Amino acid sequence: MQARVNWAFAEICDRAANVAEVQAAFMREIRDLGFTHAACASHVDPLKPPAEAVMMVDYPQAWLERFSAKNYATRDPVFRAARRQTLPFQWSDQNFRRGLAPDQLRILNEAAEAGLADGITIPIHAPDALPASCSLVIGADGVDPLNAQKATWYGVYAHECARRLRLADLPAKPQLSPRERECVQLLGQGKDDGAMAIILGLSEHTVHNIVRRAMHKYGVVSRVQAFVRALKDGQIRLEDVAT
Structure with a gap:
């Protein structure tokens, strides 16, 4: 039997003006389905997330503080499994637990003590996005399999909307001019102003000013930073630098 989803949920998320509205709608839906807590979020420190991270979490505050203080985001077995696979998995499944290191099992045991004993995690792989997943905590009464199917759809949809x-809240990425991109690309190849001037047929003074403009656009103080930012923004490609 196929689960019937609540399409009104999608309409609410589409009309949401901010992430808080998406989170409120999502938490209502998953509680109606029998889940007690949820974390539809990027795989980062929940108390110190970067600006681009999605954080829709209602785990107990004490657990979030412990998770952050112990830097568990780097070792969480749920995060690691979600990054390696695409299908949902349950924390109590022996296929998931098999082969976990002692410190990873300890994290799961500590989570259980905090009221997060078992759950379902839906891996989320979005292009140009931080690794993420949607974890739904199962209460003592369990969850109907059809409700778990619905929750998978809701989690993925809510994450994408958030x-x-x-x-949309982030500042627009700086746009380099074609000449600035050329210079930054040559920086990635280890060229100095003199070498770039010869390659581009420009004076060293002109090349120096072009590089300075690119650095200014990114608000960085080193040439390496300018190169890394341009690479991360997709304005230059690693294969172009390697040629």
């Missing part, structure tokens, strides 16, 4: 809203 991700788009977060991106």
Whole structure:
């Protein structure tokens, strides 16, 4: 039997003005389905997320503080499994637990003590986005399999809506001119002003000023930073630098 989703949820998320509205709608839906807590979020420190991170979490505050203080985001077995696979998995499943290191099992045991004993995690792989997943905590009464199917759809949809809203809040990426891109690309190849001037047929003074303009656009103080930012923004490609 196929689960019937609540399409009104999608309409609410589409009309949401901010992530908080998406989160409120999502938490209402998953509680109606029998889940007790949820974390539809990027795989980062929940108390110190970067600006582009999606954070829709209602885990107990004490657990979030412990998770942050212990830097568990780097070792969480749920995060690691979600990054390696595409299908949902349950924390109590032996296929998931098999092969976990002692410190990873300890994290799961500590989570259980905090009221997060078992759950379902839906891996989320979005292009140009931080690794993420949607974890839904199962209460003592369990969850109907059809409700778990619905929750998977709701989690993925809510994350995408929240991700788009977060991106809209971020400052626009600086746009390099064609000449600035050429110079930054040559920086990645280890060229100095003199070498770039010869390659581009410009004076060293002109090349120096072009590089300075690119650095100014990114608000950075080193040439390496300018190169890395341009690479991360997609304005230059690694394969172009390697040629």
